[in-house]
Amino acid sequence: RAKQSGKNAYASFDSSMDVQLRRRMRLLSELRRAIDCNELMLEYQPIVALSDGSLVGVEALVRWNHPELGLIGPVEFIPAAEESGLILDVGHWVLNAACLQLSHWRNGEVEQLRDLYVAVNVSAKQLSRGLSEQVLAALALSNVPPQALQIEITEYSLVEALDTNVVQLARLRASGVKVAIDDFGTGLSSLGYLKRLPIDKLKIDRTFVKDLPGSADDAAIAMAIVSLAHNLGLEIVAEGVETGEQAAWLRTAGCNFGQGYFFSRSVSALEIERTFVRQAFSMEPVLEHS
Numbered sequence: 119r120a121k122q123s124g125k126n127a128y129a130s131f132d133s134s135m136d137v138q139l140r141r142r143m144r145l146l147s148e149l150r151r152a153i154d155c156n157e158l159m160l161e162y163q164p165i166v167a168l169s170d171g172s173l174v175g176v177e178a179l180v181r182w183n184h185p186e187l188g189l190i191g192p193v194e195f196i197p198a199a200e201e202s203g204l205i206l207d208v209g210h211w212v213l214n215a216a217c218l219q220l221s222h223w224r225n226g227e228v229e230q231l232r233d234l235y236v237a238v239n240v241s242a243k244q245l246s247r248g249l250s251e252q253v254l255a256a257l258a259l260s261n262v263p264p265q266a267l268q269i270e271i272t273e274y275s276l277v278e279a280l281d282t283n284v285v286q287l288a289r290l291r292a293s294g295v296k297v298a299i300d301d302f303g304t305g306l307s308s309l310g311y312l313k314r315l316p317i318d319k320l321k322i323d324r325t326f327v328k329d330l331p332g333s334a335d336d337a338a339i340a341m342a343i344v345s346l347a348h349n350l351g352l353e354i355v356a357e358g359v360e361t362g363e364q365a366a367w368l369r370t371a372g373c374n375f376g377q378g379y380f381f382s383r384s385v386s387a388l389e390i391e392r393t394f395v396r397q398a399f400s401m402e403p404v405l406e407h408s
């Protein structure tokens with residue numbers, strides 16, 4: 119019996135692998151069409167100042183609204199897009215869509231959204247293929263000031279061609295665009311590269327936030343990252359803030375900004391607007407827990 123169930127386990131493992139592989143291949147083969155047919159869409163996740171709970175920015179997160187498969191998250195198609203090179207087209211679409219939305223908010227009715235910034239994730243491939251030109255073109259097209267845009271790049275994708283990447287980032291920063299290192303702490307162990315990077319912010323990866331404030335190890339790591347950032351003159355954003363306790367702890371630790379389900383999941387642009395028209399996007403719980 120044991121043998122048989124073992125065999126079945128393998129069989130179902132194989133077929134689930136097969137299903138995954140087929141889905142992956144299908145997504146890859148349809149991504150080109152998706153970009154052209156406007157099946158990609160952006161959601162926006164609020165980023166708040168931990169000092170007073172005010173909304174300072176939003177992170178644009180890409181989704182694929184597939185006509186048959188429904189909403190597909192970036193974790194499922196970005197890696198395939200990177201392998202195939204289609205990430206350049208996805209990235210181009212994302213940049214333009216984010217800048218148009220930004221322009222809409224900055225010129226719109228809602229007072230609180232007029233000096234919001236939008237953070238956009240970019241991949242290593244974009245960085246090595248003239249990112250600064252692409253970004254400046256998108257800004258010009260939508261008539262948005264560079265200061266309103268933030269680029270997020272993982273430390274992992276920076277180190278591969280550090281010298282050329284530094285040039286690209288320096289150009290962006292010289293124009294006023296803000297640069298943040300995403301998922302900080304997960305990419306590599308050497309910190310020497312940090313001082314060479316023309317950046318404005320670090321985003322602490324959510325794996326270090328998840329077990330706060332209970333985990334003494336994560337508390338030590340988070341504290342060290344905050345102080346490292348501040349000593350380098352950088353601002354710091356905590357990702358994956360899911361509880362009021364975490365928000366309060368991070369605020370006390372000196373972390374400037376927070377992002378996560380405690381404040382809000384990623385939502386549509388319309389939902390960002392509605393929330394602010396109603397002024398119901400309260401950060402009260404942060405103050406309550408502190």
Ligand code: C2E
Pocket residue numbers: 163178179180191192193196209212238239240241270300301324357358359360377378379380384
């Ligand atoms: P990221 O840049 O680190 O984005 C944050 C991810 O964490 C998002 O997942 C977000 O929904 C999720 N998240 C936010 N708050 C919480 C929380 O409190 N708890 C938990 N457990 N998760 C939280 P998402 O949207 O699935 O994006 C995943 C990754 O996909 C992003 O990680 C980013 O690396 C990549 N990505 C998203 N959009 C783009 C894009 O336009 N271009 C590129 N190149 N990559 C993108």
Ligand code: MG
Pocket residue numbers: 177239270300
């Ligand atoms: Mg990000």
Ligand code: MG
Pocket residue numbers: 300301321357
């Ligand atoms: Mg991140």
Ligand code: MG
Pocket residue numbers: 301323324357
């Ligand atoms: Mg992350």
